[in-house]
Amino acid sequence: MRKLLWLALIVGGLLHLKRRREAGRERVHLHFDDGSTVTIADDAPDAQPLLALARPAL
Amino acid sequence: MSIVWAVDVASALADLTEISSQVEAAAVVDADGAVLGSTLVAEPDTERLVRAGLGLIEKATARFGSSGRTVTQLEAALREGSLFVVREDGLGIVARTGAGPTSGLVFYDLRTCLRAVAATKKKKSKPRSRAAKKTETADA
Numbered sequence: 001m002r003k004l005l006w007l008a009l010i011v012g013g014l015l016h017l018k019r020r021r022e023a024g025r026e027r028v029h030l031h032f033d034d035g036s037t038v039t040i041a042d043d044a045p046d047a048q049p050l051l052a053l054a055r056p057a058l
Numbered sequence: 059m060s061i062v063w064a065v066d067v068a069s070a071l072a073d074l075t076e077i078s079s080q081v082e083a084a085a086v087v088d089a090d091g092a093v094l095g096s097t098l099v100a101e102p103d104t105e106r107l108v109r110a111g112l113g114l115i116e117k118a119t120a121r122f123g124s125s126g127r128t129v130t131q132l133e134a135a136l137r138e139g140s141l142f143v144v145r146e147d148g149l150g151i152v153a154r155t156g157a158g159p160t161s162g163l164v165f166y167d168l169r170t171c172l173r174a175v176a177a178t179k180k181k182k183s184k185p186r187s188r189a190a191k192k193t194e195t196a197d198a
Contacts (some may be wrong), residue, residue, distance in 0.1 A: 028132065057106055
């Protein structure tokens with residue numbers, strides 16, 4: 001039982017760290033009129049020109 | 059743009075900033091990109107916000123849009139904060155938030171603001187058409 005608790009704590013901690021890391025990353029979310037969405041992460045080649053456009057307004 | 063409608067746009071923006079504590083600044087634009095209202099006092103700040111938002115949506119549509127598929131809303135999330143753009147009914151809204159906003163809520167609040175502006179626009183145009191009809195019947 002104790003082992004299971006430790007395992008759950010470790011997995012939960014790793015998931016939390018992963019979510020925090022992803023939340024801190026720069027990205028662009030696009031929503032289209034057909035209901036589809038596209039997320040462009042900061043390491044994608046298309047992301048930097050879009051992020052550069054947004055930066056002066058922030 | 060009439061003064062009455064400008065007041066309505068300002069009122070919708072005031073409601074937005076009151077409801078959404080995450081929105082730091084916002085500006086409403088028409089289909090041509092002309093500013094209809096803004097929460098920012100300084101005009102250059104409004105221009106910078108609008109230029110960034112419209113430039114983003116234009117570039118994103120050119121790169122990722124296709125025939126029959128256009129970008130209706132976007133969020134550019136940076137470390138310093140996020141920039142949101144929503145387009146609906148020939149109107150657009152560009153908004154700035156702090157870092158790590160609740161995107162779904164911000165989009166909802168921006169759409170609500172745009173719908174309020176669109177509703178007042180429709181309301182303003184209705185009496186004019188009735189008046190036009192009256193003159194038409196009087197002429198007949």
